Amino acid sequence: MKNILIVLITLFSANVWAQDSKIKVITEEIPNRLAFYAVNENEEDLDVMITIEGTNFRQSKARPRLIRVPGISKVHLKTIMLLRGKTPQYTYDLVVNDSLSKRAVKKEATAIKIKPKKNITVYVPSMCNQCDSLLQSLADGKYLYQMHKLDENVEMKNQLNRSFANTMQLDSLETPIINLGGKLFTKINNYDDLITKLEFED
Structure with a gap:
């Protein structure tokens, strides 16, 4: 199960990165859960909303909301609950706005390091x-x-x-x-x- 899950994570992360280079989505495995994070490698703040669909997992039924992702930081977007003995199959849609909303949720952000223009x-x-x-x-x-x-x-x-x-x-x-x-x-x-x-x- 773990190998299949890692392949899925890699594929979907690559797809989102190709669609919008302003934000990269990464996932982290925790016991019985899969957490999704937005990584903003740009200087500007962005608002991000993720919608996840698929099978073999559970998620909150709350309506997706925009989440503020400050420049050069990583922010938790969402966590899904994995069903025991099942391999999650999912896709997600990512909305990225550089027009910041006053209603965007502000979560704790973790500073990241980025590659400079010269090594x-x-x-x-x-x-x-x-x-x-x-x-x-x-x-x-x-x-x-x-x-x-x-x-x-x-x-x-x-x-x-x-x-x-x-x-x-x-x-x-x-x-x-x-x-x-x-x-x-x-x-x-x-x-x-x-x-x-x-x-x-x-």
């Missing part, structure tokens, strides 16, 4: 005094990123040395080395500097 990779030298603050800001921010400690990856450190043509001592750097979309920077001192470089159009 962010932070390399941390052993003497980096600026890294903790920057990494904390990245952890609290909205963008996905990668972080590598050079002391723990000698091969990566050697590759960076070659990229700089061995013109600098990486161990003596007090700022992080940051790769933004394939370009290396050694003078980004804080999160604001990083965002400025990230938004700059080449």
